[in-house]
Amino acid sequence: MLTARSAGWLLASVSAAGALLSAYFMAYRVAAFNEAAHPSRWHFDRTFSRSREFKGRTVELQDAKLENGAPALRLTFADQKRLIPVTPPLVPNLPDLAAYEESVALLAYAPIKDGDIQVNPETGEGSSLALVVRNTAGYDAASWGAVRVKDWWFDIYELRDDGTIRHRVMQFPDRRGNLPAKVEQPSASVEELQERSWEWQAALHAVPKSQISRYRFKTDAVKGDEGIEGMRWTLPAAGFSTMGLVVGVVLIAGDRVSRRRALSAAPRP
Numbered sequence: 708m709l710t711a712r713s714a715g716w717l718l719a720s721v722s723a724a725g726a727l728l729s730a731y732f733m734a735y736r737v738a739a740f741n742e743a744a745h746p747s748r749w750h751f752d753r754t755f756s757r758s759r760e761f762k763g764r765t766v767e768l769q770d771a772k773l774e775n776g777a778p779a780l781r782l783t784f785a786d787q788k789r790l791i792p793v794t795p796p797l798v799p800n801l802p803d804l805a806a807y808e809e810s811v812a813l814l815a816y817a818p819i820k821d822g823d824i825q826v827n828p829e830t831g832e833g834s835s836l837a838l839v840v841r842n843t844a845g846y847d848a849a850s851w852g853a854v855r856v857k858d859w860w861f862d863i864y865e866l867r868d869d870g871t872i873r874h875r876v877m878q879f880p881d882r883r884g885n886l887p888a889k890v891e892q893p894s895a896s897v898e899e900l901q902e903r904s905w906e907w908q909a910a911l912h913a914v915p916k917s918q919i920s921r922y923r924f925k926t927d928a929v930k931g932d933e934g935i936e937g938m939r940w941t942l943p944a945a946g947f948s949t950m951g952l953v954v955g956v957v958l959i960a961g962d963r964v965s966r967r968r969a970l971s972a973a974p975r976p
Contacts, residue, residue, distance in 0.1 A: 711958050711961060712958070712959055712963075714955075714958055715954075715955045715956070715957070715958030715959035715961075716955065716959060717955075718951055718952075718954060718955035718958065719951075719952055719955025719956055719958075719959065720955075721951065722948045722949070722950075722951030722952035722954075722955055723948075723952050725944060725945075725947075725948035725951070726945055726948035726949055726952060728944075729940075729941045729942075729944035729945040729948055730941075730945050732941045733938050733941035733942060733945055736936055736937060736938055736939070736941060737938065739936070740936070740937060747818070747903040747904065747905070748818070748819040748820075749816050749817065749818055749819060749905045749908050749909075750816065750817050750818075750819050750824045751814050751815070751816045751908065751909065751912065752814065752815040752816070753812055753813065753814050753912055754804075754813050754814075754815070755803045755804045755805055755808075755813075756803055756804070757769060757802070757803060757804060759813070761815065761831070761836045761866065762831050762836075762868060764784065764785045764866075764870060765783070765784075765785075766782075766783070766784050766813070766836065766866060767781075767782070767783040767784075768780050768781070768782055768783075768804065768811075768813065768838075769781045769783075770796070770799055770800050771790060773790065773792060777792060778792070778793055778794075778795045778796065778799070779791055779792050779793055780793050780807075780811065780840075782838060782864065782872075784866050784870070784872055785870035786870065787870065787871065787872050789864070789872060789874075791838075791840055791862065791864070792840075792842070793807065793810060793811060793840055794807075794810040794811075794841065794842075794843060809841075809913070809914065809915040809916070810840065810841045810913055811838070811839070811840050811841070811913060812838070812839045812909065812912035812913045813836075813837075813838050814836070814837050814838075814839065814909050814912060815834050815835070815836050816834065816835055816836075816837065816905055816909065817833050817834040817835070818833070818905075835865065835866075835905075836865075836866040837863060837864060837865050837866065837905075837909055838863075838864040838866065839861055839862070839863055839864075839909050839910055839912060839913045840861065840862040840863075840864075840913065841859055841860075841861055841910075841913040841914065842859065842860050842861065842862055842876075843855070843858070843859060856918055857879075857881050857887050858887050858888070859878070859879075859914075860876055860877065860878040860888060860897060861876070861877050861878065861900070861906075861910045861913065862874065862875075862876055863875050863876075863877055863906055863909070863910075875898055875906075876896060876897050876898065877897065877898045877899065877900045877906055877910070878897050878898075878899065878900060879899075879900050879907075879910070880899055880900070886899055
C-alpha cells in the first residue's frame with residue numbers, strides 16, 4: 708500500500724527531476740534566443756530645457772502659434788526652422804518644457820553594447836538627437852484625443868549631424884499588427900514603429916505614464932520569434948514541476964507530523 712510518505716517522496720523526486728530538466732532546456736532556449744536576436748538597447752538622455760548645444764549646434768524650442776491660432780513649437784536647429792503643431796500645454800510659456808512632459812520629448816540617444824553606452828565622451832560621436840511629438844490624430848486632446856490611444860501618431864524629427872532635419876510620421880501597430888492610420892486611409896504616409904527600435908523606445912517618452920504598459924514587445928524569450936523558439940513548453944513544465952515538488956514536500960512533512968502525534972498518543976507501559 709502506497710503511504711502518504713511514499714507518495715510524497717515519489718512526487719517530490721519526479722517533480723524535482725522535471726524542474727531541473729525543464730529549467731535546463733529553458734535556459735538553453737533563452738540563451739539561443741538572445742544570441743540569434745539580441746534585443747536592441749538604447750540609452751536616452753531627455754532634457755526639459757528649451758535650449759541646448761549638441762555637437763556644436765544650438766537647438767531651441769519656443770512656444771508659438773499656427774496661422775489658425777493652434778498651439779505650436781518653433782524648432783530652431785542650425786539654420787533650419789520648423790513650426791510644429793503640438794497638444795495644448797497645461798501652462799503655456801513656462802521657462803522649460805515641463806508643460807509638454809506627456810507629449811513632447813527632446814532626446815539624445817545612443818546604443819548600448821555589452822552594458823556600455825557607445826558614445827565618445829569628448830566628441831559625442833555615436834550619439835544622436837531627436838524630437839518626438841505625440842499627435843492625437845486630429846481629435847481634441849482634452850476629449851476624444853485622450854481616449855483614442857490607438858490612433859495616436861508620432862512626429863519624429865531627427866536632428867542630423869550635418870544640420871538638416873529628417874521628419875517622419877510613425878505609429879504603433881494595433882493588436883492585429885496593422886497601422887490604424889492605414890486602415891482608415893491606405894495611402895497615408897505613416898511608418899510603423901518597429902519593436903526594439905530607437906524610434907519605438909523614444910516614442911514612449913512622449914506617452915502619458917498611465918498608457919506605457921499598453922506598448923509591449925510581441926517577440927521575447929517566452930514567445931520566441933520567426934524561426935527562433937522561445938521558452939514555450941519549458942516554462943509551464945517548470946512551473947508545474949515546482950508545484951509538484953511543493954506538494955510532495957507537504958505530504959512528507961504531513962506524514963512525519965502524523966507519526967509523531969500517533970507516537971505521543973500511544974499508551975505508555
